Amino acid sequence: GRPRGEHPHGSVGLDRPAHRPRRGPRFAELGVPEAIVAVLDAQGITTAFPIQAAAIPDAMSGRDLLGRGRTGSGKTLAFGLPALTRLGTGGAAPGHPRVVLLAPTRELAMQVHDVLRPLAGAVGVRTVLVAGGMSYTPQLRALRHGVDVVVATPGRLVDLVERGAARLDRVETVVLDEADEMADMGFVPEVTRILDEVPAGAQHLLFSATLDEQVDGLVHRYLHDPVVHGVDSARASVTTMRHEVWGVSARERRQVIAQAVNRPGRTIVFVRTQRDADETAERLRGAGVMAGALHGGLPQGMRARVLHAFRAGRVPVLVATDVAARGIDVDDVSLVLQADPPHDGKDYLHRAGRTARAGTDGLVASIVLPRQRRRMERILREAGVHERPHGVRPGERLAELTGGAEPDGEPISAERYKALIAPPRPARRQGGRRGVRRGGRPYRRRGSRQ
Template sequence: MGVPQVLVDALAAAGITSPFPIQAATLPDTLAGRDVLGRGRTGSGKTYAFALPVLARLAAKPAKRQPGRPRALILAPTRELASQIDATIAPLAQALGLRTLTVFGGVGARPQISGLRAGVDIVVACPGRLADHVSTGAAYLDAIEITVLDEADHMADLGFLPVVRRLMDLTPRQGQRLLFSATLDGGVDVLVRRFMSDPVVHSVDSSLSPVGTMTHHVLHVSASDRLPVLVDLTAAPGRTLVFTRTKRGAKTLAKRLVASGVPAVELHGNLAQNARNRNLAAFSDGTAKTLVATDIAARGIHVDDVALVIHADPPMEHKAYLHRSGRTARAGAAGTVVTLATDDQASEVRDLARKAGIRPTTTRLRAGDALLQKLAPGERTFVAPPPALAEPPSDRAPRARRSPKPPAGRTRQGNDSGRTSSSRSSSSRRSGSTGGGRTASAGQPGGLAAFSSRAGGRRGR
């Protein structure tokens, strides 16, 4: 298809020998230098579709690196997606003698500034931090030959269009522009009309196209059964990604899963970048088998062998459902998607499924139902939670809270005896790292408090 042999060899070494449909459709035009508008659902292989032409075209015209002036720019909406793009591109770039750099917030700016000054060929960036570097003179975009907008619809959803337009205005008009997205509507049209020249459009599949290897289930549960059902599903073998609507919900649920014996970590916008990286690494290497996340993980997070995605909270819109669900059944693999819904969410979930173009199997069940074993096969395994998260032993009497002495001359009303104190555990404690393992059947450990989230809250990132 015109991909340089050195890249073909590097791909083959990684086990990639034939293109996915989105790659086969776009590569002839992108390698020829045309502006391309590519649509493909999540997990369809869009990263290689733009990475290969960027690398091939830069390698075909070697140029001396200039301080602060990269030759190619790839914009992504989230830090995690930018990191994953760079992880895909960097080994291939190294084989060609090209240098990459990631630029995003949440981490120190000085290493990025040093990297820009040293000279790089490709910058993979989030719009906000790159705009900061441009405003301080650490980065210039006048030497950009190829610009890529990945997940353009998500950037529009997050309100990044104004800063994206400012950055694009600084790139040479004659440069090649590639835009890849799961949907090509709304704000994406604004970018296409303003910055792309006679683009070739390739819509390999709609975001509503069913994924044949993905099965969808809706489980109607009571509020008291929500956590036991989640514990049952996440204690099964394999990696599970659980989504909540709010940052607080993700933090709370991760803590409760850990206390129930399921090694879990959280991912949301309230975490510092080093904590995000640490938790993603734990999920990737298997230290934590469950990742509890907000929609920050709905796009760009690719971890191999995620067999099960659970919507602990139904998402607010159908696009979020599709992107969340797309973390499983990627690249032809099989996967299962489970949505938990209470009675008052039933109509909302039916409307969500209709707009998403899916026909889920709907079941009303209680904790311990045999269907849970079918949805997440295998022996349930639990580990002892860290001491701070463990339940107090049943044979130990709770410690009474000491009442402060009332001021002289005043009488304290009521009886405070019998109140117990509870300690707050640190949210930064890594889960699932201590304690020996124990196994259980599909039944759940008893005494678990139900998990509930604030469904009407603002969705966290």
């Protein structure tokens, strides 16, 4: 059996039963309504992950809850199922939502909404996605007609509250997902403003991978006698994946990256800046590797399409910046390659957390140039990773490490790449892409590290 305290790193609400290493309780046994259980069964989600099995009964009872689990531990269902169950049937008054779910980024809010919308529909509960960088019109219309559940980024929700379009005085449950990320991105003032508008007697559920000073402040100020559930600490999670530190010469760095990622399966390459992401993806396509860039400088519609193509497997290599990657919650990423070192140990763990989900294997490989060696040793110590650099060059050894082959050098044209990420129109999201207003409050980016 698995050591106590370790969990199978499931994806948010999209867990595939084949990857569940140990059967948990069935959702019906946890008190989830039959109509919702039927939708989950149809999606192949039949048994609860540890964070779900632990948190759902307490959240169902109305207790405030502090959940300690990293991204990918199945948190969306851990908070979403109790929130929907406690609502009973829909029936919110115009402009008065009954549940507010806050997520740090637009992409994560979209994913949470995508998971919960069909479950809510099964019990007649209406939902809306409220995020910056999307059209106000559908959001305002939904609120005017009355919605039970608002999934939101903090900035846009504050905006709608200030406009008088949303009032939070009848909210029964408020959820903060990835509270540490919201704090890192400068959203604590907006979160505080929202929580101050919510009745003190509402149920508060807060999920966070780490508890830094700002998150701890929110817990003490707004949660009343919370029950605490921790599936794993961020540091413990590093033991469930394989780590490699590659000493690479500056001259061979590009070749090593190209061969390492030219492999079966999904790969995420982390780089420092938006420009690095664009240039690295272009170079990889020039070498014959289908790669796409994901960063905060891309229009929202483009980001959503690149992520959709990555999730569907049409673009198997994603070159991302740290901030943009926070919206990624995709199963079966079997390689995370750090082409540039992370800022610190915390960022190392966030990057590493994109692999080894749902019981699958994952490799986290970090490229280190000679001048970066001392800095990388410090970062590894902070992350609790005990690996020493070993020299890696293009060739057979690298093929053994990642399954990567040297690219054939047949360039992928810009037209072919654009065709892959062009809309095969997915089901139209709330807020569409037409008439997108660039105003609102897109999420803030931390410093220059985007």
